Amino acid sequence: MDSTRGVSIEVSGLRKSFNGTPVLRGVDLRVAAGEIMVIVGGSGEGKSVLLRHIAGLEAPDAGTIRLNGMELHEYLALPPAAKPFRLSMVFQGAALLNSLSVADNVSLRLKEHRTHSRPEIQRIVATCLEQVDLGGSEAKLPGELSGGMRKRVAIARALAVEPQVILYDEPTADLDPILTVQIGQLVKRIQDTRGATQVIVAHDLALAGEIGTHIAVLRDGRIVDYQPARELARSDNPYTQEFLRAANLKF
Amino acid sequence: MTSATETIEHPQHRGGVLARLGRAILEILQIIGEGAFVFFGALRRLRLTVRTWERMMGQLVRIGTDTLPLAFLVSLFVGMVLVIQAADQLQQYTQAILGSIVGLAMTKELGPVIMGFLIAGRAGSAIAAELGSMTVNDEINALKTMDIDPIQFLVVPRFIAMTLALPMLILYADVIGISGGAIVVSFDPAVKISVYQYLDNLTQWINMQDVVVGLVKGLVFGIIVSVISCTFGLRTKGGAEGVAVSTTAAVVWSFVLIIIFDYIIVRLAILF
Numbered sequence: 001m002d003s004t005r006g007v008s009i010e011v012s013g014l015r016k017s018f019n020g021t022p023v024l025r026g027v028d029l030r031v032a033a034g035e036i037m038v039i040v041g042g043s044g045e046g047k048s049v050l051l052r053h054i055a056g057l058e059a060p061d062a063g064t065i066r067l068n069g070m071e072l073h074e075y076l077a078l079p080p081a082a083k084p085f086r087l088s089m090v091f092q093g094a095a096l097l098n099s100l101s102v103a104d105n106v107s108l109r110l111k112e113h114r115t116h117s118r119p120e121i122q123r124i125v126a127t128c129l130e131q132v133d134l135g136g137s138e139a140k141l142p143g144e145l146s147g148g149m150r151k152r153v154a155i156a157r158a159l160a161v162e163p164q165v166i167l168y169d170e171p172t173a174d175l176d177p178i179l180t181v182q183i184g185q186l187v188k189r190i191q192d193t194r195g196a197t198q199v200i201v202a203h204d205l206a207l208a209g210e211i212g213t214h215i216a217v218l219r220d221g222r223i224v225d226y227q228p229a230r231e232l233a234r235s236d237n238p239y240t241q242e243f244l245r246a247a248n249l250k251f
Numbered sequence: 252m253t254s255a256t257e258t259i260e261h262p263q264h265r266g267g268v269l270a271r272l273g274r275a276i277l278e279i280l281q282i283i284g285e286g287a288f289v290f291f292g293a294l295r296r297l298r299l300t301v302r303t304w305e306r307m308m309g310q311l312v313r314i315g316t317d318t319l320p321l322a323f324l325v326s327l328f329v330g331m332v333l334v335i336q337a338a339d340q341l342q343q344y345t346q347a348i349l350g351s352i353v354g355l356a357m358t359k360e361l362g363p364v365i366m367g368f369l370i371a372g373r374a375g376s377a378i379a380a381e382l383g384s385m386t387v388n389d390e391i392n393a394l395k396t397m398d399i400d401p402i403q404f405l406v407v408p409r410f411i412a413m414t415l416a417l418p419m420l421i422l423y424a425d426v427i428g429i430s431g432g433a434i435v436v437s438f439d440p441a442v443k444i445s446v447y448q449y450l451d452n453l454t455q456w457i458n459m460q461d462v463v464v465g466l467v468k469g470l471v472f473g474i475i476v477s478v479i480s481c482t483f484g485l486r487t488k489g490g491a492e493g494v495a496v497s498t499t500a501a502v503v504w505s506f507v508l509i510i511i512f513d514y515i516i517v518r519l520a521i522l523f
Binding site: 052055056057080083087088089091092093095096097098108109111112113157161 | 302392393
């Protein structure tokens with residue numbers, strides 16, 4: 001498979017409840033290969049839960065997820081070397097392993113699966129850190145980094161395996177506007193240079209409009225609106241309009 | 252109609268005594284199930300690769316080497332207290348059996364149980380807190396998305412290290428405890444025997460089987476503490492409070508299981 005191309009994602013009738021409380025009530029979503037899909041919605045609407053299902057971290061009560069037509073559970077059951085494409089996730093809090101250096105965090109998957117030689121790994125780490133403007137910080141520990149730097153290391157870690165799908169859970173939460181713009185530019189650059197399919201959960205509509213190919217609005221556990229990013233303002237969905245008014249934004 | 256200020260009761264918190272009892276039993280069964288999953292998962296993955304070896308050595312230092320000063324202090328004073336207590340009780344009869352009392356108590360019972368408690372309180376709690384914190388910070392999930400098995404990566408090195416460290420610590424505690432007893436024998440005027448008599452009596456009564464029973468206990472306690480600590484760490488929910496709950500539960504469960512398995516091993520040792 002061409003490593004520079006993303007894969008499609010198809011979510012059908014996804015349902016999930018926690019302790020009897022429904023969170024996802026039948027989510028249907030299709031993300032085309034190589035596009036940047038931004039999922040927006042209020043707090044507690046189930047955006048992160050949806051993303052964790054796509055990453056295979058949660059088991060749905062009902063519904064299916066397909067990656068390039070392959071059922072997610074079939075994909076997850078494959079040994080790492082047999083997987084036809086790779087999936088990476090950038091967690092809200094970066095989720096770096098605090099006992100490992102930046103370089104060890106970025107190269108963790110490559111080292112554990114022994115897919116590359118030591119010099120190759122060093123080159124990949126240096127390249128990925130350069131891409132997120134953190135060149136030279138290989139020896140630092142996560143505890144020595146700012147929140148924005150940790151997020152960028154997490155993105156570098158995601159990039160290190162040349163994924164065809166990258167999932168981001170609130171990548172700009174708790175970041176200042178300048179860092180938010182930088183992360184947005186980075187996501188665009190990944191699309192331009194690598195063509196990976198990217199799904200971003202955000203409540204930042206400005207960022208969504210700036211970087212998204214399409215925007216899906218999640219409310220009450222369902223996708224209530226789905227638009228090309230530039231056409232979101234023309235949506236006749238009352239919740240989307242309310243959301244836009246609250247954010248005081250025009251696309 | 253429900254008023255806005257009315258508290259909404261969580262479905263899990265409803266019910267009477269029977270419902271709460273049922274939930275508690277289900278929770279215990281779930282913990283046992285998860286513990287079995289961690290234990291058999293670790294056993295199935297017991298391949299000493301170079302990477303596992305490196306991580307295991309790091310854990311061995313944290314669990315074993317770093318516990319040595321504390322183990323020294325505890326064992327020394329336990330041995331000393333044993334001699335003082337036993338000497339006082341035996342004043343009317345004979346203090347010539349002091350060596351065997353201290354030796355047997357240390358090798359068969361106090362050494363393994365005290366070291367088990369020490370490791371559960373010191374290293375077990377640290378493991379539960381570390382894995383708990385990794386769980387709530389999504390680090391475990393990050394490993395899963397990288398196709399890295401958390402059992403292989405995190406549990407196996409800790410499991411091997413603790414199972415190896417505890418028997419070694421028990422041997423160490425036995426020696427220090429018996430030495431502590433000898434120190435008291437040498438200077439306490441209430442003890443009427445010499446250090447030579449103390450050691451002579453000790454070597455007459457202690458045989459290899461006593462030491463082996465103590466080491467078997469160490470092996471079992473090491474498995475218990477590592478499995479329980481990892482299980483509670485990996486099942487942590489919530490934030491800092493969840494980590495605290497998991498850490499406390501890991502220590503309490505380890506203590507209780509150590510005592511229960513201590514009885515079982517003693518029973519079996521006497522039978523065979």
